[in-house]
Amino acid sequence: MIPTSQIFEQVGYVINLESNRDDLMEEDQNLKALCEDTERAGREASRRRQKLTSQAENWLDKARAIRAEIDSIKLQFERRPTFCNGCFPNLRSDYALGKRAFEKLDRVRRFINERRGMELVAMSSVMERDVEDLMEEAKTLKAQCDDMESEGREASRRRMRLTNQAQTWLGRARTNLTEIENIKSEFDRSQASNNEFFSDTLAKRVVEKLESVRQDLNSRSGIQLLAMSSPPRVMKMDVPTVGQSSAQRTMEKIWNFLHDEHTSVICIYGMGGIGKTTLMKAINNKLEATREFDHVIWVTVSKQLNLQKIQKDIMDGLRLGSNENASYQDRSTQLREYLSNKRYMLILDDLWNPIHLSEIGIPTNKETRSKIAITTRIANMSALQVCSDIKAEKIRVETLTEDEAWDLFAANVGKEVVSEPHIKDVAKEVARECGGLPLAIVVVAKVMEGQNKKELWQDTLRALRASAPEIEGMEPEVFLRLKLSYDDLRDEKVKMCFLYCSLFPEDDEIPVISLIDFWIMEGFIDNVNNLVDASNKGHQIIEKLKRRCLLEEAIIIDEYVRVKMHDVIRDLALYIASSSCDEGPKFLVNANVGLNEPPREETWREFERISLMMNEITELPIRPECPKLVSLFLSGNPITAVPRSFFELMPALQVLDLSDTNITSLSVSSSSLLNLRALILSSCLRLTEVSFLGQLKELQFLDISASGIRSLPKEMQNLVKLKWLDMSEISDSLTIPSNVMSGLSSLEALHMLGTNVNWAKGSELAVENDLTLSEVGKLKRLTILTITIKEFDCVENDVFLQQFPKLKKFKVVIGPGSSNAVSMFDCMKEVRINGGNNYSRGVKVMVAHTEGLELFNADVKDVSQLVGVANGLRMLTIDGCQEMEYILDWCDVGENALQNIEVLRLHHLPSLQKLFKGEVPQRCLRKLNKICVFECRYLESLFSSEMVQNLDQLQTLSLRSCFLLEEIIEGHDKSLPENPLRQLRKLKLVRLYELEISQRREMQRGKLIHSSRNVCNGQIKSLKCQMKNQMKIEEFEELDEEFD
Template sequence: MDLLGPIVEIILFFWDPISRHIGYFKDLNNNVETLKRKTKKLKRKHDEIQAEVDDAIPVGKRQKALVENWLTEFRNTENQVDSIRLELALRRICTGHSSRYTLGKRVVEKLEDIKKLNKKLKVKGVFHEVAESSRHPRVLEKQTSLPRGQQSTSERTLEEIWQCLNEEENGIIGICGMGGIGKTTLMKEINNRCTKTRNFDVVIWITVSKDLNLGLIQEEIGNRLGMKFDGNEEKGDKLFAWLKNLRYLLILDDLWETFSLTQVGIPKPDKQNRCKIAITSRSVTVCNAMGADKSIKVRALTPEEAWNLFCERCGDVVLSSEIRPVAEEVAKECSGLPLAIKTVGGAMHGKDKKEVWRNALRALKGASPEVPGMERQVFLPLKLSYDSLENDNIKSCFLYCSLFPEDHLIPIDELVRYWAMEEGFIENVNNLEEASNKGHDILERIKDACLLEKGSHGNKYVRMHDLLRDLAIWITSPSSSIEGSKFLVKAGEGLVQPPEEKMWRGVVRISLISSKIKHIQITPDCPNLISLFLNQNNQLCTIHSNFFELMPKLQILDLSTTCIESLPMSLLQLVNLRVLILRYCIDLVEVPPLGNLKELQLLDLSNSGLKNFPQGIASLVKLKRLDISWTSFTPIPYTMIYGLPSLEELRTMGRNGHVDRATFSEAVNMKRLRSLSISVSNLNGFIAHDMFHQWFSGLTSFHVMVNYTPFVPVSNKHISIGECDKIPCGIEGLIKHAFSLDLYESIGLTSLSKFQGDLKSLRHLRVSECSGVECIIDWREVGDDAFQCLQSLDLQILPNLEKVFDGGVPPPLNASLQNLRRIWVSHCEKLRSLFSSSMVEQLHQLEELTISECFQMKEIIEGDELPHNSFPKLRFLILDDLPKLESICSQRFMFLSLEEMEVISCPKLKKLHLFCSSIHQIKGKIEGKREWWERLEWEDENAKSLCSTIYKEASSEVEEEDSSE
């Protein structure tokens, strides 16, 4: 009996674990059913909690950490349970005791895990509210220092961006501009402004920068939302699931390349979700490729704004009478670029020595990085834009623009010709037309990268921002450590002597444009020189006879607008010369025989003083472009010119350049000719020529001047007819090929109705000083397709013009005038109205209307019934010196799209048809007597107060003139 107790204890000690292990084997099926039941029950609780979390996230809350951990633990446990069930299903019947035992043990362990998860659900307060206030505020404010002022450039741009973000149709907005212009600063202001509104549930700021990393963008968006990603979780899907329930503003700052919003997990903004994406980029192309609904260009600061910001950075030192004049010049060199202003201003803070300021000015003018911080903080950031250009050719084209003077309007056609003629710039093209097309494409790419700006004269010029020009000069400076071609650029600096000879050696391009050099008496050694620009040295009269001897690689030589009388014989040693420009060399009387310049492709002698045609041109078998317009050659050897086998462009315009029928008959055999400018005195012989129409229609551009007209062509296919007693016979056959037509001093012309269908391709029409013209078009006499392409109509000094359009209105299905965008009428003394009210419906594309000095005009629109929403696109309206004008129209209507208006000296005008919503930012000028202003009638009472900002009381001299009318 004494041994029985210990034996029982031993048996009991081992029985519990033994029975548990037996249970793994014996109770497997029952345990599995229990596990399935309890897991399913707990899954319902999991789904309820997850739904509460999903509802809380869009209102700015975040799930509690314990709740997040519980949800994760349950999902892991559920996955393991599913694995056990799958294994059982595959085995169907477990016959192996070892396998049955292992599964049974795993099932019991999972039952224990479920028990623990249930226990955690009962922790007091944790699951009562599954989410709490987020640590991530709706908007994270950012430090910023925007240049202030109600009407400042920055404030106006800021308001434009804010307005775009609040317009329903704009989902994605691009904010473009060169580096350092202030794009990021503006968007920081937008970000901070969102703290005062409830427009967005969350504002997310992502700085993208040069190296695009989509994973990092996803992580940053996730962090901003308080999300956490599992290691093997699909980030894009999870981001999309979160963001689709939010009204978000996503700011992508400094984007350099495009990416797929879908791939990242960003729902595309639309009118339904009212989300917005704002992109700042140096590339317009990137913004467009990202689907920007609107792009906004950030402009440089005005001189006044720039000076105020500069003073703020420099301190009171700039206010001293000794420092201020130099400081103003230093600030000016920063060219309105906030980055440069802040950098230079900070470097000059507290500097009270005039000599130090003058040294800084010298360094800035020479694009030298001597000013502290200039290289690291200005040039290197700007150089990122240059580095991002697609290839070396485009980079070379950008650098080439620095050869022109500061603030210079660079003619696009001229620039492209240089590129086309220089080896390696524009390649894989067959002719000048293809080269021009490719050159324009390159320019657009550079402009899209915000490294060039559109010039102020339409699409014919580009402009280089001064700091970007400094960047290019810095990159190409002989002292720069950056590899590549070296330039010597002194354009526009007022040099009176050419640079020292040692400075010429080793450089590839030299620009001394717009200098004051009178004599060049050096013979520089320039073994690598390719381009030499001496143009616009209007005092340059002599060049050393040996000047060109040591320039074996020279390809471009521009001596235009100089006072040289002759060229040295050393010119003939330039055997690789491709471009020779002697335009506007009015004192030039002779040039050496040019036959030795076998590589010459462009020769421009236009407006030069040469009396005799240069010898040797017949040997220039590679010559592609010849311009001898407005020269005094008598006679012009047309037969020899027409024999040049490579000629693609020929310009012979001028009073002395008339082509006769005999010589013109040979021109039609010039197979490569694509562009022609000629003067003729008699069209009859040309029109009758058998091959004329076929050959003429094959030209890509032409300008035919019949007699003399003073106007510049406005299209690439232009006819101008001047000083004619009657319209030349057969002119209709010529006009049908033209896009623009000038008629000047053509006395015999009474209207254009006679041309009938030949006007259907015309885009621009200008009629001036034609005293016989009484009507431009009589709709009863012309075909249905007349003027269907017309875009601009310019009528000047037509003393007998009584009607612009007569004969009612074009038929309803007529396409006439449907594309007319601009009308300009001046000095038409008998004209009493411009068009009838029934014609207004034809003018739905009209954008600009200018009427001046038509002294008998009483109303613009004659008649009573105007169509609904008349002139829907009219943006510019100018009414100047119309003493008898009483009304624009007798019927009530409003200009709803007007942006700029001038009303000057119209003392009898009774009403301005303006509506306040259309003129809240109107520009222009209203000028007249105070009494006239006070009695003006308005369609909208608020319009007068809005227009008062542009009203100016007429001077006494103007009042006296009005009284005398």
């Protein structure tokens, strides 16, 4: 029996037929309006290069289908069958039509509801375009950062430095680049998940960061890059704000003593990490605003007092050059004479031992009203007489009060974290456990930064309270609190990388490249495919340790980036790695402490790593028992011989560093050094006999650079596990027997730069004392190659040349008398050619894969034959080519030449008459941003008016000693393009006696106008002022003195 409700429902289809039809037609109009709105939104989005979301498009397709079905129902209504000419309805037909209308009405209403609140326009297309723009701007920003850092390294060799403004810009730019990487990662994750909707927050971050990067790029033009070469009166230092009341009171005491005419020496003392150095840095910076002292000199001392180093640091700070052969006494006299009529302040940071400054050359006469300030951990000043005849005023630096400690902790951990009610109480307990020690407070706060889970805070509090002091005195309390930062590293390999830094001497500035190489040798860096990837991972670890305040970036004094350890942090590492701490490996470190003999044999037994580097040790123990010893560092000692039985009881030894010693040979028994992975013998100038190398079957890393080795033993071909071989800078001819090189089947990195090897020519077989480059070409795993090849014919070797497309990094120096000086380029792939003229196929193959090309003293009129094949060339230097008339003829090279060139340097080209011959193709030189021209004496004009149109990225132009140069842009009467050189930011014009820059037109931003005749000094001064004000040039050389 059919239920009553169902009967009523079916009857209702007939009774409500007309009303359902009217409702359906009304909803159809509503649906039509929504469709039109959606289509209109799609057209508007398309106009803005956007699109509808896939959800909106699917809805629209379904809506059109539904409306088609409604039209079908409407047609059925119009043709509805009846009986007796419409007098009676056809109930069967009306029932079917009524049911269909009712169901369609219900579906339409639900479908309309789906449309409400639907996101119509996808942001993906805009976001993608913005992200692409952001990444392009980031590339430009990174290039400028790299250029600035390169300029800084170069300037440091001239005793100049980056200005504080430049360093601030560089830091901000590097921060922006890091944040851009994070944004790109988040964007990529969204795309990988097929999510075409991007959060408003991410979109806003992209737009804001794009604007920030463009501001950085624009602001770069207004930054003075280098400071004056004369010594600064005060070298300003980076220092956190000293806001605590107790610290302010201590600063006030120090400041008052500085103005007390009866006080000459001030001693600031307190425990390690208490903030002594920070206070004195603040004082140092405060003195910059006054004119009280002619010089403020900062010197960092160390536990092992080295008077000669202190003397050198003082003289370097004052820019006082002296003869390298001058004696200690001669330098003392020079320093005393210079300071005798100066009012100076000398700050000696971290002094541990008595010091008589008069021996160094520091005058102590009170007439100059000079001051000496020292920081030390030694409270008993009776044991520390800075100057025997001068009394020192003592100021103790106290720990922070509880309130001050909390303020410092909250400022570093983030007030938004500690303000949460469930966190604040336990966070205060954590801050209290730091004992008021600023360094501990900052380090622990950095560990907890951003943590908002109460359980993590409670665990941190438990860890702090559980570490009971094990050593009497103040230092263990510092270690046990600072150790939290070490524990938080988690990764055991990263922890070892940190501890490893303590093997180097105190206050040592460690080259990052060397440090990472040691980490790789030790096996701390794993899960990588090759040595290039391992090096990249090493740089990531360096940055991680720096972020955790466990490493500091040192001042760059040469081409190498360096890091150092804060002395308290180094003490922490030694504490962890010593017998005083149950955790970690056991280190014995006596590096650069003035040892004349090694520690007693019985003390070696329990240690895993021993560092005795940079001492005065001449003899080693006969047979020390070291069953656990993994690494041994003896570098920098005047050791003349290693006992034959020395290694017999070192079965676990893996890394041995004997570099810069006086050994002449190294004789080992066949049972010794079976597990040795790395052997460093660099700068062993007297070392000639290395027949033992063939016995080291497990050896993976070998460094014999700058040694006295004349020949490699044939047995070296058995080192099938060797990955890294450095034979660079061996001055005498090095003999490598045939098949030795090709036998090193695992070799990934080969360094032979500056080493003279008798390479066989072409692909001919090597004679007894010659080596063919085919052996290098057979090294299938090679990814890094640096090599010097004296003769051009030797590179005509197909097996060798086939390696170049596979290399990730190479530097090749070709030609007789080739220079191996540090390149001005920052390239992964570089070729340097010395001499020659009609270059062979082999040379061109190498050049075809290079990013940087340097050509010295070549007998060529142009470089078309080389540049024509180097489509990836980014940097080009041409120096000393006497016959060169132009760089290249565009008719000889085609349209792909110099499309990627960024830097062009032309030096000492006496025959150069023009840069290029022929019309510059439209796509060439578009990326060129730096041109330096030096001593091109017959060059009369630099750019043609057509060529200028391609130089829309040129930012730096340096012209020196081009005595006949009359015009920068050629053509006195020719019309110039609008705003040529509009990106120019740095202009240097030096000793250009025929140059005048016409002022007949307005000098708009970046607009250099051609010239005619000489310029007098008055015109120069006017010109310089006009160019600085109107062209927005960042740097304009002081022409007045140069032209005089």
